[in-house]
Amino acid sequence: MADLVLTGIDKTFGHQRVLQGISLKADDGEFVVLLGPSGCGKSTLLRIIAGLEQQTSGSVLIGGQCVDALPPHRRDIAMVFQNYALYPHLTVRENLAFGLRMRKTPSDIIEARIAEAAELLEIADLLDRRPKDLSGGQRQRVAMGRALVRHPRLFLFDEPLSNLDARLRASMRVEIKKLHKRLGVTMIYVTHDQIEAMTLGEKIVVMDQGEIRQIGTPEEIYRQPHNPFVAGFIGTPPMNLLEGRLSVQARKCLFEAETFQLVLPIVPEKGGMARPIPAILGIRPEDLLPHPEERPIVEITGTVDLVENLGAETLVYLAIDGKRLTARFPATYRVQPGNTVTVYVSPHRIHLFTKGERLPFSCE
Amino acid sequence: MTRTPAERVLLGVGIVFAVLGSLFPFVWFVLTSLKSPLAVEAIPPTWWPDGNLGFYRSALAEHQLLAYVGNSVIVAGSTTVLSLALAIPAGYALARIPMAGKSWILGGLLTISMFPQIVIAGPIWQLLNRLGGLNTHWGLTLPYVALTLPLAIWILATFFKDLPLELEEAARVDGCTVWQTLYRVMIPLATPGIFTAAILTFIYAWNEFFFALLILTDPAKQTLPVGLALFQGEFTMPWGELAAASVLATLPLIVLVLVFQRGIISGLSAGAVKG
Numbered sequence: 001m002a003d004l005v006l007t008g009i010d011k012t013f014g015h016q017r018v019l020q021g022i023s024l025k026a027d028d029g030e031f032v033v034l035l036g037p038s039g040c041g042k043s044t045l046l047r048i049i050a051g052l053e054q055q056t057s058g059s060v061l062i063g064g065q066c067v068d069a070l071p072p073h074r075r076d077i078a079m080v081f082q083n084y085a086l087y088p089h090l091t092v093r094e095n096l097a098f099g100l101r102m103r104k105t106p107s108d109i110i111e112a113r114i115a116e117a118a119e120l121l122e123i124a125d126l127l128d129r130r131p132k133d134l135s136g137g138q139r140q141r142v143a144m145g146r147a148l149v150r151h152p153r154l155f156l157f158d159e160p161l162s163n164l165d166a167r168l169r170a171s172m173r174v175e176i177k178k179l180h181k182r183l184g185v186t187m188i189y190v191t192h193d194q195i196e197a198m199t200l201g202e203k204i205v206v207m208d209q210g211e212i213r214q215i216g217t218p219e220e221i222y223r224q225p226h227n228p229f230v231a232g233f234i235g236t237p238p239m240n241l242l243e244g245r246l247s248v249q250a251r252k253c254l255f256e257a258e259t260f261q262l263v264l265p266i267v268p269e270k271g272g273m274a275r276p277i278p279a280i281l282g283i284r285p286e287d288l289l290p291h292p293e294e295r296p297i298v299e300i301t302g303t304v305d306l307v308e309n310l311g312a313e314t315l316v317y318l319a320i321d322g323k324r325l326t327a328r329f330p331a332t333y334r335v336q337p338g339n340t341v342t343v344y345v346s347p348h349r350i351h352l353f354t355k356g357e358r359l360p361f362s363c364e
Numbered sequence: 365m366t367r368t369p370a371e372r373v374l375l376g377v378g379i380v381f382a383v384l385g386s387l388f389p390f391v392w393f394v395l396t397s398l399k400s401p402l403a404v405e406a407i408p409p410t411w412w413p414d415g416n417l418g419f420y421r422s423a424l425a426e427h428q429l430l431a432y433v434g435n436s437v438i439v440a441g442s443t444t445v446l447s448l449a450l451a452i453p454a455g456y457a458l459a460r461i462p463m464a465g466k467s468w469i470l471g472g473l474l475t476i477s478m479f480p481q482i483v484i485a486g487p488i489w490q491l492l493n494r495l496g497g498l499n500t501h502w503g504l505t506l507p508y509v510a511l512t513l514p515l516a517i518w519i520l521a522t523f524f525k526d527l528p529l530e531l532e533e534a535a536r537v538d539g540c541t542v543w544q545t546l547y548r549v550m551i552p553l554a555t556p557g558i559f560t561a562a563i564l565t566f567i568y569a570w571n572e573f574f575f576a577l578l579i580l581t582d583p584a585k586q587t588l589p590v591g592l593a594l595f596q597g598e599f600t601m602p603w604g605e606l607a608a609a610s611v612l613a614t615l616p617l618i619v620l621v622l623v624f625q626r627g628i629i630s631g632l633s634a635g636a637v638k639g
């Protein structure tokens with residue numbers, strides 16, 4: 001087991017910059033999720049950690065040891081690939097044994113490791129089959145077993161569940177979580193699925209266009225997004241983001257987007273904004289409430305455009321002075337398109353971004 | 365695709381003609397080989413043979429057919445082994461290692477394999493003469509390897525390119541060197557491609573006539589095609605023996621293709637990735 005430290009990783013393919021200045025740390029035994037949209041460089045970063053790709057600059061430390069010059073098999077890592085990458089010509093047992101054989105592990109130890117992994121992943125009765133005779137979920141287990149038997153210092157997963165159907169994905173997610181608890185080994189997990197990220201990750205690294213946008217616990221990422229990208233990327237339905245201008249007045253702020261106006265009972269921590277500045281206002285759909293529940297509270301009145309009943313909850317799309325807001329209400333909330341409604345949001349739940357960064361403020 | 369009945373009939377007739385047309389000479393030879401000497405010369409020709417195996421006996425006993433077969437097996441076999449031993453790593457490298465001008469190399473290979481043989485006959489003869497390779501089996505194998513390599517490399521490179529990259533990366537993480545990855549993972553998965561290349565190479569070497577005639581003048585060293593061509597009877601052309609020998613020369617090829625066909629068809633790589 002070991003920690004992982006990345007410092008200033010850059011990667012270019014030809015003229016294309018794929019990663020820029022990636023620095024992060026995974027503590028010993030931590031579950032770190034790399035999350036980001038397709039093409040943001042997650043896989044490339046994971047492959048650099050694995051040694052399958054060489055970074056242009058920066059370095060990778062595993063357990064305090066710089067591994068930049070080491071080939072993948074000397075880094076003591078195991079990787080679970082998106083498409084499983086099981087050797088089709090070998091049985092499950094041979095697949096599991098392959099990596100150990102290459103390391104000249106004595107065969108009694110190999111047997112013991114296979115038995116241990118087979119029991120843990122419940123694949124004992126599949127050992128003599130070939131990959132083509134397995135279902136997707138079973139292949140996924142075997143792929144994890146192949147990583148498991150090696151007892152590596154570091155587990156790397158590249159979107160391991162993306163080829164499974166929704167139900168299987170949910171159950172494998174739980175199993176991976178249990179596996180991590182039980183083994184206590186450091187895991188780096190790449191995904192573009194935020195549910196996977198939020199449920200599995202102890203630490204989430206949000207990436208976009210080859211850069212880290214935020215590192216934090218799922219709670220921090222969700223509650224305190226550092227920038228509009230993270231704010232908009234995390235959460236379904238996505239956070240309402242309105243572009244406009246913010247001006248600071250005595251003990252309150254005024255947010256204006258064309259004809260839409262909102263008086264906010266907040267004071268930015270860094271004072272001294274004489275003139276209005278461009279800003280983005282963010283409110284999560286679930287933070288819009290049908291009733292005022294506390295004081296102070298911000299009121300927004302608009303017309304109902306569309307109502308979507310999702311069973312457990314209702315999505316209400318509001319039009320407010322040419323701007324659109326999505327609200328997520330309990331299913332018991334009854335409303336018709338065309339109705340005029342007032343929704344409420346606690347100033348604590350409001351997000352403001354200026355110059356692409358979160359604007360810290362205190363509530364009056 | 366849906367076809368009208370007329371189109372289907374036309375297609376069927378076309379196929380029957382194509383098959384009959386290409387098989388006819390061979391069928392005729394098989395029939396001839398099984399006739400008695402008298403029936404061969406009969407006018408008008410008789411269709412059905414009387415099941416006489418005399419021609420086979422005399423082809424084997426009087427014309428040293430087995431010696432020719434032995435020579436052919438040696439030359440075609442070593443050509444196939446050598447050509448593949450070189451083509452497999454070359455194909456793998458061309459498929460996977462990033463290098464400048466790769467498409468030029470592949471294009472060049474294909475072009476070379478289409479050169480008319482007569483162009484290189486002179487230089488090869490001179491080279492072999494100097495090396496002492498005339499009238500030796502290795503002297504014939506060498507140009508065969510050179511001539512079959514481009515196509516074998518081309519086939520294998522195409523095949524390796526289509527195998528999932530993830531498998532190689534898994535092998536690297538598991539601790540394989542490049543060579544180990546090649547023979548433990550890639551070669552087992554590329555068997556259909558390797559069989560294809562092997563069969564084509566073997567057939568080429570088995571059938572090749574021009575260089576064999578040029579390089580092997582000693583009857584004891586000659587391969588089947590040359591041996592057959594130089595079949596001499598004392599007074600007449602020994603049609604019956606020729607037919608029997610031709611059948612015997614073709615049989616190994618048919619057996620080989622049938623045996624290897626399984627390997628070509630078996631979809632080994634199914635289930636390698638997702639699915």
Ligand SMILES: Nc1ncnc2c1ncn2[C@@H]1O[C@H](COP(=O)(O)OP(=O)(O)OP(=O)(O)O)[C@@H](O)[C@H]1O
Pocket residue numbers: 013016018036037038039040041042043044045192
């Ligand atoms: N070998 C390569 N050569 C050139 N460009 C590459 C190579 N590998 C990746 N890229 C580019 O690097 C960028 C990041 O790729 P990467 O595979 O890391 O994205 P990703 O975040 O894993 O996306 P996805 O979620 O789709 O898997 C992409 O624009 C891709 O085209």
Ligand SMILES: [Mg+2]
Pocket residue numbers: 042043044
């Ligand atoms: Mg990826």
